[in-house]
Amino acid sequence: MDKKLFVTMMLFIVIYMVIPWVLSRIFSLGVFRRGQAGHQEVAFTFDDGPDPVYTPLLLDMLKERGVRATFFVLGSKAEKHPELIERMHREGHLIGVHNYRHLSNWLMAPWTVERREVKRSADIVESITGVRPVHYRPPWGVLNLFDYRLTQWFTIVLWSVMVQDWRSHVGKTTMKSILLKRIQDGSIVLLHDSGDTIGADQDAPLYMLEALKDVIAELASRDYQFVRVDELKTKPSAAGAARRIVVTAWLMWERALIRLLRVKPIDHENTLLQLRVREYRGRSPLQLADGEEIKQGDQIAELHLDNYLLYELGKSSSSSVHLAIQLVRRTESLMPRIMQLIASDPAYKDVKGLYGISLIHRGTKQLGFTVLDLPKGVFSHVTRLYLRLLLSIIHPRGKDRLKEKSELLVPKIIAISRKELMNRYIA
Known part of the structure; x- marks a missing residue:
């Protein structure tokens, strides 16, 4: 096999x-x-x-x-x-x-x-x-x-x-x-x-x-x-204790998976965004806003969020708006670092662009990303279920967040070409 x-x-x-x-x-x-x-x-x-x-x-x-x-x-x-x-x-x-x-x-x-x-x-x-x-x-x-x-x-x-x-x-x-x-x-x-x-x-x-x-x-x-x-009488504090254990177990699993996939942080001081290089396996090419195209077999730098950091930010945020502001600021500060990494590191010499799938995609267009719908099918459905489950765990308001404007909580492809990254974030 x-x-x-x-x-x-x-x-x-x-x-x-x-x-x-x-x-x-x-x-x-x-x-x-x-x-x-x-x-x-x-x-x-x-x-x-x-x-x-x-x-x-x-x-x-x-x-x-x-x-x-x-x-x-x-x-x-x-x-x-x-x-x-x-x-x-x-x-x-x-x-x-x-x-x-x-x-x-x-x-x-x-x-x-x-x-x-x-x-x-x-x-x-x-x-x-x-x-x-x-x-x-x-x-x-x-x-x-x-x-x-x-x-x-x-x-x-x-x-x-x-x-x-x-x-x-x-x-x-x-x-x-x-x-x-x-x-x-x-x-x-x-x-x-x-x-x-x-x-x-x-x-x-x-x-x-x-x-x-x-x-x-x-x-x-x-x-x-x-x-x-x-x-049956139940313990009043059971839900809170269960949530803490769920979060701990989930984040332990996340760390193990990150190591297994060899995903690396862009900045060891600001670990929100992490990368790994792989081939793009989608059947349909990605048509990006700047005219570039990512096809099956092209090398991409796949974006991952540090969910442990995301959870910690969520705990310290006074509201969802406050959390969103922190995420935008951290992402903006990392984009020039990503550009430098792709331009100078031999491991990224054939990378055609950045690619990720996320529920957190609002505001990414202003950073140069193209936002695309996931092709309908099994992968799209499973991805949505997984990311909604993840959001219910790491978000400061848990399942309550899923009930608010749930139609907006749809995973999207976010991608930016190597050319756009260089043009936009060059020193």
């Missing part, structure tokens, strides 16, 4: 799969995994239904014992069994979304997950109950990088207690023992009311139901309250 292709594939796996797994499973970032202790509460949650055989039995048992629970349903099954969805709602249970089909988010494009799996399923449940679900649990608890975008509309719920109730051989006795040992105050318990998904045994829910009856009875004797996920 070609080395560049292998590195690209590894980068994709790390960015798209590994990072979100670490953030959600280890740091509980952007997800809800347990309630606050001190309230003697436990939330039972059930995935993969509704099932025409086992879900009615489960609902009967919960009703007899006065237990309200949370169901993360598959949209495809909700369509087939609307009467069960209606009954869940009528009997006071919380209904969340578990995709339209039981497929891993790692194996789907981000827009497929958002539109065809999550929002489509929410539409189905809302059409049955009149209430739109606002809680989401991905199959197997697996998130891809862009699933964090879903937090604009949904609370992503994982779990703190799991027993392999999808396996029949675990049996009632073992399930009961594990659940009573692991359940604590504030626990979110993962269970399944269907056994027809990949890796599950068809009759496994039967053993889960038998074990659960005894577990509920035992926990009730200990004065536990059985609540829905949205009724």
